[in-house]
Amino acid sequence: MSHPTLGIGMVGHAFMGRAHSQGWRSARSFFDPPLTPQLVALAGRDERAARDTADRFGWASVETDWRALIARDDIDLIDICTPGDTHAEIAIAALDAGKHVLCEKPLANSVAEAEAMAEAAERARARGVRSMVGFTYRRVPALALARRLVGEGRIGTVRHVRAQYLQDWLADPRTPMTWRLRKERAGSGALGDIGAHIVDLTQHLTGERLTGVSAALETFVKERPEPDGERTGIVTVDDAAAFFGRFTGGALATFEATRFATGRKNSLRIELNGSAGSLAFDLEDMNLLHFYDGSADSQVQGFGRIVVTEPDHPYVDAWWPPGHALGYEHAFAHQAADLLTAIARGSDPEPSFVDGLEVQRVLDAVERSAARSSTWTTVDIHS
Template identity: 70%
Template sequence: MTSSDRPTLGVGLIGHAFMGAAHSQAWRTAPHFFDLPLRPELTVLAGRDRVRVAEAAARLGWADVETDWRRVVARSDVGLVDICTPGDSHAEIAIAALEAGKHVLCEKPLANSVAEAEAMAEAAARAAARGVRSMVGFTYRRVPAVALARQLVAEGRIGRIRHVRAAYLQDWIADPTAPMSWRLEKDKAGSGALGDIGAHIVDLTQHITGEQLTGVSAIMETFVRERPLAASSGGLSGVAGEGMGEVTVDDAALFLGRFSGGAVATFEATRFALGRKNGIRIEVNGSEGSLAFDFEDMNVLEFFDGTEPAETAGFRRIIVTEPDHPYVGAWWPAGHGLGYEHGFTHQVVDLVTAIAKDVDPAPSFADGLQVQRVLAAVERSAANASTFTEI
């Protein structure tokens, strides 16, 4: 059967800024490199401004446009709704789509509160009983080096997990004159660095270890509490307007954690680390070895085998570009690295495959709810000064 003979999956994308562009690229690319059981069609793109969404649709490859997400959900030619909006609208759109029988892909974090995430997870469970699937978009899971790390841990190659350390460092708002955007408003974003980037390292560490965080002790800080109002917003930068706006989210979040298997952990998420544009560092230490991953060298996984003799032991630098490595066989010859955008393509591949097989994809809305509970616990801990012992 050729790709053109396969059943189609009409996709409706809500949102066309940074994440919308990344998702669009993935939907366009996946069927050209992977043998998908369904053929995705870029059916409709939704945005509030008709002129802007029409321009984005022409640029990104979408066949039609809507200015109301409800019309996307109602369309008979849409089988999957892809949500790339700010967090304050995730729950309403996702629940409506699931109840309408549409599969759903929702960007992270799943919601702006535990209550919203619980409602979404409950709706997803009801929909799954009818064969309607849902996934939350933690795309860094799909980086081949991260997928290999998960595989090595699952195979017992580093033994029992003892220590985890994770950091996600950016600097895009370190300049106090950078204008306001929705990402700096709690009612739209839910939280700041914690939810925007901290959610990723919470999910990554739980995914790699196969364990869940059970407790945290945290501090959070907002370094710049007022910023110029933006003449335009919605992306990582904007044009300054007139007046000042209050920043109502955290600029940095740091916390200790404990995993269900007893391992201890440290986490750091900040958007004030000058010189770090998208620095993700994960290290996992076990009883028989260690793994380390750095997104700034994303095609590499460092592996230490503690069972080797001391005279030859050392961290091994694995170039994760061999055809046998996760996802890599569909791409380029060995040694030709992949990039940021490939994680989104792999996400499409896994989601479409799960839908065709009529199984639940991962990470599920239940997984997203677990991350949301961790984020909420971090905020509660940071708000409770008694959890921090002064010296």
């Protein structure tokens, strides 16, 4: 607690707001970042709900307007945990006011918004103000280990990438409408909500970029009951996305994102096949990484099961003894600790707003391809 403090102001108090709140609390409890986060204020339009989250997680005060957070001198960082239609306005205002920013994924609802956010981040960077987008799964220890193994050349040249994010919470057509099913709020459906994760992860793990896609989108249930039970609302986003892609290094890739995979609750699956080996991961068994070493003797070759809980695995030394599993919430602590460290050192945190923009360009290419009967569509790649 002798470290300098960094005042945190968070916008949003629901599911993701609570996950971020827990991350800030655990970062200061289990890690030793050079800055100590202070949970100064939480903002939400519903004051009662915002105050409930604030009381549960130790936020010192509540505001009902995010602009009040930016105006406060005791707040140094704005954490954005709101629907996508608000990201650009809040982030740009915060960065221009000299506040560091952590923004949930996807970065924005459109390429134009993401470009404006990246430009604001670059302006702020010149003044020592930092920004990061919350692709938190990068910080799951097993996936961080996978990135390390790929970087060390342990699977050789990547030839195939398979990525799925499978959920089933919308499979019942009686499930009520939510903001996630309205394009004006969410930007897209399964594509942006969960597909953004696997686009970012595969680019991060391989160190390569997607150059083009051929895609299909589908909305299976086009009308749903409103929460009041008296009306129905029109679903204006996709329920599922499937697309083929190619990476800069020549690897072929297949992607699937759906909220209609009955029986799959939160199954983010990635497999990389390379010239010298393979890696496979499933978030529903998130402490395991499966590794195939093609250089092993043929008598003992096969996928090995790595339990990623050893102290020399990424992030794990801050937690429990080997074999004691970590969960979904731990990656948010890793995210907070990494961001605090980057700000203190004056270095650029990852993933950056430019990384978020690159994902947005892939999502845009997917939508354009699907609108043209799966025509091969080039991803707009900028240096």
